[in-house]
Amino acid sequence: xxxxxxxGNWKMNFxxxxxxxxxxxxxxxxxxxxxxxxxxxxxxxxxxxxxxxKNTNIGLAAQNMHESDNGAFTGEISAEMLKSIGxxxxxxxxxxxxxxxxxxxxxxxxxxxxxxxxxxxxxxxFGEELKxxxxxxxxxxxxxxxxxxxxHLDADAWKNIVLAYEPVWAIGTGETASPExxxxxxxxxxxxxxxxxxxxxxxxxxxxxxxxxxxxxAEEIFSKKDVDGGLIGGASxxxxxxxxxxxxxxx
Ligand code: 13P
Numbered sequence: 001x002x003x004x005x006x007x008g009n010w011k012m013n014f015x016x017x018x019x020x021x022x023x024x025x026x027x028x029x030x031x032x033x034x035x036x037x038x039x040x041x042x043x044x045x046x047x048x049x050x051x052x053x054k055n056t057n058i059g060l061a062a063q064n065m066h067e068s069d070n071g072a073f074t075g076e077i078s079a080e081m082l083k084s085i086g087x088x089x090x091x092x093x094x095x096x097x098x099x100x101x102x103x104x105x106x107x108x109x110x111x112x113x114x115x116x117x118x119x120x121x122x123x124x125x126f127g128e129e130l131k132x133x134x135x136x137x138x139x140x141x142x143x144x145x146x147x148x149x150x151x152h153l154d155a156d157a158w159k160n161i162v163l164a165y166e167p168v169w170a171i172g173t174g175e176t177a178s179p180e181x182x183x184x185x186x187x188x189x190x191x192x193x194x195x196x197x198x199x200x201x202x203x204x205x206x207x208x209x210x211x212x213x214x215x216x217x218a219e220e221i222f223s224k225k226d227v228d229g230g231l232i233g234g235a236s237x238x239x240x241x242x243x244x245x246x247x248x249x250x251x
Contacts, residue, residue: 002203003228006249008237009040023039026243027052033250046060046082062090095125095166121160126165127165143189158201159204167185172233176212182227186224209221219249
């Protein structure tokens with residue numbers, strides 16, 4: 001069946017020393033859940049993190065990548081560069097990239113295609129804004145975000161897709177979706193994917209929840225049937241908190 005995953009998105013936090021300290025802290029804490037654990041430090045720390053995580057059960061992801069294979073794109077990072085340092089997973093479509101850096105659905109489609117072409121796994125983020133939920137349009141918005149960037153893929157490509165539902169109003173705000181709201185949306189997403197690709201794809205698809213997940217609320221959110229883990233921001237910056245969230249996963 002589908003995999004449980006807890007991933008830490010460190011965003012633009014930590015230099016080399018702090019990265020090493022946090023990784024040492026993570027390694028000291030016993031993992032008691034069956035969840036796959038991934039951390040996504042900033043680009044500058046990915047290689048040292050890769051070296052430190054050898055022979056551990058913690059994996060790595062990049063927070064972004066460029067849609068082109070290579071070339072004159074000053075300041076950008078390609079899929080092959082990531083793979084060359086042992087990073088095979090990339091987070092795409094985070095709401096901060098969409099809102100602050102103007103990443104739209106056309107660009108995200110290109111990024112998705114490039115990542116898959118290079119054999120990378122994608123943690124694909126999306127989620128509605130508060131106004132969408134207030135208008136009762138949250139499912140429609142989320143359904144379109146997924147359809148417009150992923151439904152051109154063939155069924156086989158979905159083996160390399162992990163979805164992360166992150167309602168924008170819950171990111172970094174301390175306000176979480178209730179476990180019921182998360183379950184309702186995750187069930188909706190699975191149903192939509194089933195409609196498009198059939199049950200084999202929809203039932204093997206991991207759908208993570210992100211938005212103010214903390215040690216105190218993780219267990220209840222993760223206990224929901226269609227919630228297959230979490231994408232964690234703030235709480236992934238403390239080893240004890242992050243591992244408490246990983247170990248809150250009981251299925
Ligand atoms: P917080 O956990 O800090 O709300 O961030 C969630 C997030 O954006 C993960 O990608």
